[in-house]
Amino acid sequence: MTEEKPYGSQNPVLAVDRILHEPARMQIAALLYVIDSADFIFVMNQTGLTWGNLSAHLAKLEEAGYIQIEKSFKGKRPNTTIKMTEPGRAAFKEYAIKMRQYFDDLPV
Amino acid sequence: MSSNLNLKEIEKRAFRSTYQDGLWDIYYGLMVMLMALFLSRPADGFGWLNLVYLAAGYMAAFLLFKTGKKYITIPRLGQVTFGKIRKQKNRTMSIILGVFIFFQILLLIATVLALVNPQVGNWFDRQLAGKNELLLVSLVASIILCVSMSVVAYFQEFIRGYYIAIMMAVAVFLILFLERPIFPILVGLLIIIPGLVLLLRFLKKYPLPKKEVDHD
Numbered sequence: 001m002t003e004e005k006p007y008g009s010q011n012p013v014l015a016v017d018r019i020l021h022e023p024a025r026m027q028i029a030a031l032l033y034v035i036d037s038a039d040f041i042f043v044m045n046q047t048g049l050t051w052g053n054l055s056a057h058l059a060k061l062e063e064a065g066y067i068q069i070e071k072s073f074k075g076k077r078p079n080t081t082i083k084m085t086e087p088g089r090a091a092f093k094e095y096a097i098k099m100r101q102y103f104d105d106l107p108v
Numbered sequence: 109m110s111s112n113l114n115l116k117e118i119e120k121r122a123f124r125s126t127y128q129d130g131l132w133d134i135y136y137g138l139m140v141m142l143m144a145l146f147l148s149r150p151a152d153g154f155g156w157l158n159l160v161y162l163a164a165g166y167m168a169a170f171l172l173f174k175t176g177k178k179y180i181t182i183p184r185l186g187q188v189t190f191g192k193i194r195k196q197k198n199r200t201m202s203i204i205l206g207v208f209i210f211f212q213i214l215l216l217i218a219t220v221l222a223l224v225n226p227q228v229g230n231w232f233d234r235q236l237a238g239k240n241e242l243l244l245v246s247l248v249a250s251i252i253l254c255v256s257m258s259v260v261a262y263f264q265e266f267i268r269g270y271y272i273a274i275m276m277a278v279a280v281f282l283i284l285f286l287e288r289p290i291f292p293i294l295v296g297l298l299i300i301i302p303g304l305v306l307l308l309r310f311l312k313k314y315p316l317p318k319k320e321v322d323h324d
Binding site for chain 1: 115116118119121122125183184185186187188189190191192314317
């Protein structure tokens, strides 16, 4: 008798990183992957997300350990610097490879 | 929100977004106008004081540019630090520009030697005999500037930089060849005006965020 594999283990798309698979977070991660660091306003402008939406997605990415958020003050203004961590970069790379594999195998 | 996930494109778009404020255009245009004002030889001759005025003008223009970036661009667009590839490109650009500057220094030394040492001066005169000296100098100076500025435009992916390069070359040619400041000043305006239009569009597109709150 063969051992039954868990659901989705043979389907790479079901094994993808759910944190990065969400379109807005993928957009944020892609931007942070190609740059070194950016502040909150820059990420907001580049992704087109609203203040609250971006804030929520950043919190999720930070929770997963994919990004690092540093809060400081520039003069009297609060400034938030966002940077992708090494595990975040590795996860994004792996996500991209998995998605590419999935679509490469798809007979179109 | 864009659905394009081409990483190179995302990086390029992010990088180019830092140029959409038009401040570089205004800065280069001011440089051209200052050159026109202080390097065009007036009828009563060229004075060293002109160089002092030019240096002071350049400093003022740079200060204006930096102030604009600090108080107009960054609060609206945000701040970004680019990755290793971009830093490598900047290093390559600096090396190439360094070579250009080296050749310009050689030309400057040759000019000074020709002015100070009559033997060197005579040698240059013999080499340039029968040629239009002023035209030659004007062409060489404008070509050097055009190529240097094009190198900056290429490495910085600053598309408008090619237009600025051509305009600056035309301005330098007119400064040296015609020695009348009005034409290069007009060329400077042709660089500044698109910059001002871009600045206005930038201000409209990126209003100042209403309040900078704790992002939690």
